[in-house]
Amino acid sequence: MARLFAELDSQPTDIGEISLRRRMIPALGDDYIYEVKLGDEFLMSSLFVDAEVALADLGLAATAGEQLKVVVGGLGLGYTARAALKDPRIDELLVVEFLEPVINWHKNELVPVGETLNNDKRCRYVLGSFFELAQPNVGFDPDAPECLFDAILLDIDHSPSEFLNSSNAGFYTQANLSAMAQQLKPGGVFAMWSQNPPDPSFIELLESVFATVSSELVSFYNALAQVEASNSVYIARTQTD
Template sequence: MSLLFEEIDSQDSPLGEISLRKRRIPAFGDREIYEVKLGEEFLMSSMFVEAEEALSDLGLAQVKGDNLSVVVGGLGLGYTAVAALKDERISEQLVVDALDTVISWHQKELVPLGKILNADTRNRYVLGSFFDLATDPSTGFDPTSAGKKFDAILLDIDHSPTEFLNPSNAGFYTTENLARMADQLKPKGVFAMWSQNPPEESFEALLKTVFETVDSHLVSFPNPFQGKDSTNSVYVCIKK
């Protein structure tokens, strides 16, 4: 196997084969680049993490108070979760992911940020569908505390509010289901969501049917493959 490429793990999942890979690209220096693929589709790369970190930074900047309880929807390579834990006000963080394979990569520390998440006693992994848990406020996100409310929910699962990792996720993006999720936030709690696309006016309008304030942020980051900056967006909403 080439020293420039290694497939660390590959497993079947309900969404198809998911694989974790590591590579070096000499033109970009001696850094190790971690990638996750679902089938033939690239889901994420450690080359591009600025927007995932900005999801935490922008979302938590709008949360008031201390002793915060936070939900991160979607574990991925761990960048959103680790960025959130840099906020010393957080007392507990639940990272929800539907794929036990992805959680095990972190528990076994096959990805670099697994060691950080495992060592932080505030962090806890929850195996389950974010969308199922989000739309059942009577049970909620915490399997040890039904109906618990949180200060912030940070979501990074679908490609955008109109492009879904799984077609079944589409049903989440309605006033009814967003309101069910918002029921799990404390008063003035924050919901923030990542998207690979520029802000969409139709989604902003939908969010405004549930939340008191809705702000969209365009996050720019260098893309060496294209020789220019790329952009993602982050929606930040405050509960009524």
């Protein structure tokens, strides 16, 4: 008989103990559900991935061109990266992750999409802080610090005002968003996930940096609570030549 619960890994990090857990809920079927916790805080579940997938789908739908070079900020359980790789235009995908244990879960295929990401030669893990690499004098690609990207897809903080780590707050300013935008090609796209409905003040901030800004509400069914839920995705584009 399958075990209903197992902790697959737990590691100390600079921002707290992070753990990967697997459970089965018979009422929801026979598939395992994978969960991530940081300390006592529940971060993510493979049961709810609609918005993570929508981040890639909406962000790349707004991105023009071929042979795309794309950054995903925040690996998580890998669903944004996997969705991005379904776009045949992707030439290279850099997945930036601050927590080494999370990268190792994928490399060791402890999570469902690890094998898919590992076997796709277009995908590369980058260990580091997205917010530090977002500065143009540093760069997201350690092999080519000055290269520009077609799209940057960000899913790290809970929202523009609720942070996974308090030190992330400084990113959500005109100066630092503008610095990140310097790593985008003309017409390049910045897309970001949030657990909350679109925030008018953050849209206004994005409009002070980018040429066009929109937001999408992503609805999904929460099978645990048996209610409809929603997250949002912001989509911003730099000025074209």
